[in-house]
Amino acid sequence: MNIFAIFEARVRDALESLTRAGQLPAGLDLSRVVVEPPRDPSHGDLATNAALVLAKEARANPKVLGEALAAELRTDPRIVEASVAGPGFINLRLDPAVFHDVVRAVLADPEGFARAKLPGGKVNIEYVSANPTGPMHVGHGRGAVFGDALANLLVAAGRDVTREYYINDAGAQVDVLARSAFLRYREALGEDVGPIPEGLYPGDYLKPVGEALAREHGGALAAKPEADWLPLVRETAIALMMDMIRGDLAAIGIHHDVFFSERTLHGDGPGSVSALLADLRARGLVYEGRLPPPKGQVPEDWEDREQTLFRTQEFGDDTDRPLLKSDGSYTYFASDIAYHRDKFLRGATDMIDVLGADHGGYVKRMQAAVKAVTDGEASLDVKLCQLVRLLRAGEPVKMSKRAGEFVTLREVIDEVGRDAIRFMMLYRKNDATLDFDLAKVVEQSKDNPVFYVQYAHARCHSVFRQAREAMPDEDLSAQALAQADLSLLADLGEREMMRLVAQIPRVLESAAVAHEPHRIAFHLYEVASSLHSFWNKGKDLPQLRFVNPTDRKSTRARLALVEAVRGVLASGLAILGVTAPSEMR
Incomplete structure (x- = not known):
């Protein structure tokens, strides 16, 4: 139950009503109309930019258009308040029953609630692809965790995903x-x-x-x-x-569907480099020519010579690219193009490469190449993962005796566990440098996000253990709790929890579209914080405690909410590949 999608559809219906009434011209582009959480929760439950983004095309004053749209939206009994703010944003306050329905939807299907059905063809995510010349280090681990969580996220969003590892075994x-x-x-x-x-x-x-x-x-x-x-x-x-x-x-909980050998590209199959070159020649995309010297300092290995070039400029690259070296062997770029063409031949129309930050210069040329070899039928998104600075209590960690040049991923897993690594690798955007402090990620405090979120899930279980002990005769199943009187959830803290629970389908969908799994981690922290805050409130105000045997109606309502929070936390942690413990010590 995605209330943002539901009310976005309602906004579009209202716009159509204004069009039929002659207050808006027909044929407006509604693609930029969104419904989202307001920046300040005190302003309402939802906000829409419809009046702001349509005003110019409609040749209307955004505030006047906003008032007309707000008046139309107020006719919906689910909307108790619609007010225009600033240059044309409309803030909506919903009937609490909408959020009660959200809680019941989570109770009915906690895993399915945090799911989406995005359109699109097959997705191929290539991640890790570390050279098979030694053990994995922490930098590899960041790309591995990011790629795996992104794959989980896209599966949760309804996409058909292949997880792939490219073995560099031919260089x-x-x-x-x-x-x-x-x-x-x-x-x-x-x-x-x-x-x-x-x-x-x-x-x-x-x-x-x-x-x-x-x-x-x-x-x-x-x-x-x-x-x-x-x-x-x-x-x-x-x-x-x-x-x-x-x-x-x-x-670290990562398993690939496909391990692709680079050496297979140098055979005679349809996905080989030789087949690629034949195809490009037949389409007139290869020619013999000279390249100007690179801007800035010219590399020592640069040669001013006639060579076989791919017309990548025609597809958005900065320059055409060589496909053969001076000794007649294929360039790395030629092999990379053949590899991505092979992915397309295997059915992938959406390709995602997870690479280290040092591959920034690779992005535009490979996107141009994919566009060229697939006739624009496939796309490539390259996600760059920045460096990981490994610390212990703020001090850099020394190199590994076993690896000789770096700290191995396995050593870090053995020290802090896979959950801490996975969550902390995802609690920062992939293109930002990450300081990973081995001492801090095992602290049991609010400052340690993985502990804070897992502890919230364990606390939900603890609440139910307490409830079963205090009310052994009470049916506390999800089906029974769905019948509770949720109108009793009137405290601001309870409303905040319901609001955050309701946001998870939208967070999941937007994270999947943007290829940004860190959004899930951030939202789980917010959900956990709201639960912990209300728990602390109950310590000072007994009437707000989750379990109160003398007020069973309120207890059942709060337990329904706790179960909804637990379901959202469990689903989100599963996407991140982090365990959801029932107890923590």
């Missing part, structure tokens, strides 16, 4: 991985390999790979030339690294 970095693993293999055979040479991966995480190679091959590989052992070692190292990465992801 020079995997040859470096193989040589690093081969060194650990020799070490496992008892050889003193000395310090790890510069240019190889130094972390201890490759020791198990070397030991596995030694168990399987004994000393046979050591006698072979590099050309013979490199492919074999590379295959084993990639497989074991991906096993480790999958384990790290599972520890």
Whole structure:
């Protein structure tokens, strides 16, 4: 039950009535008309910008139009007050029965209440895609959590979602991985390999790979030339690294539907780079030409030469882009285009890439490429995740002994748990730098959002345990509570809880459209805060306590509200991938 959608439809009906009455011209563009919460809750329950955004097209004074629209809306018995404010906003105050219906709707279907049905085709979300050259670090964890929560959010919004991981297993970095693993293999055979040479991966995480190679091959590989052992070692190292990465992801509650190998792009299939180039040539989107030098400082590897270029400028890019290197091999960009074209061939019309902040220069060119290779039938949204500064009591955390260069995600999971990581990674917008303090995220205080929200859910369960103990003969099922007299919920704190519960369908829908799961985390904190505030109020005012055996009617009404709050918290936490505990100690 989305009251914002319900009353937006009512506003549109009112506008049509004004049109039929000749007070508005026909054919107005209503696409910008919205109904939303007012900035100041004291102004009402809902607000609409209809008069403000239509006044110019209607050649009307926005305030005069607002008064006419408000008068039409006052004829609705569900609207007890409609007032025009400022340059034409209309604030609406609803009959409390509307919010009582919201509570009953949550009780009837708590999970379904926080759902939507957005239109659109298949969505492909690619996230993590860390090189298979070592364990995941905390920065990877932010993109992983963001991508996973976004996938959950879009599923809750009714979209068909595929979660995908792109394995970078065709570049020079995997040859470096193989040589690093081969060194650990020799070490496992008892050889003193000395310090790890510069240019190889130094972390201890490759020791198990070397030991596995030694168990399987004994000393046979050591006698072979590099050309013979490199492919074999590379295959084993990639497989074991991906096993480790999958384990790290599972520890934080993340599972992908598809693990896509970059190497498959270099075959002969319909999704290959060669098929891409053939398609682009046939459509006249590739030509031989020269590029001007980049603006600013020219990179050392820039070459002024004739090369194969893709006409990405025609699709919104800043410049055309090369597809072949000077040695005739494909550029990374060519592989990336082929990969996104393959996603489209697999049915994805909405693509989302979750990348690190250092990929900002990648966005416009890939959006242009997707537009070109799909004839505009698919879109690409790139979400950039900023850096994570890992702290402990305000001080930077030292590097990991195991990884050698960074703190691994698994170490952080083991220290603070997956719930703290997931919630705190989502309690800040993805494109803002995140300070993650290991000491603060385990504090049991209002300043720790994950504790505060989970504690609110546990408090709801605690209220029901108290009620069952105080009134063992009372039917406290959701079905029974839905019959309670909710008109008794007259306190401002109770109305605030109902108002926030009613907002969750709109928050979910807007978060899904904007691809911003942090909006869910923010709203859950507000819901939790309203519950805790009313609980504290009841400590000073016994008549406002959630459980009062001497006033069972009020108790049943408040328990219905508590159950609605619990349902919203549980649904929202599920979208974030965070557990909703029934008890906390």
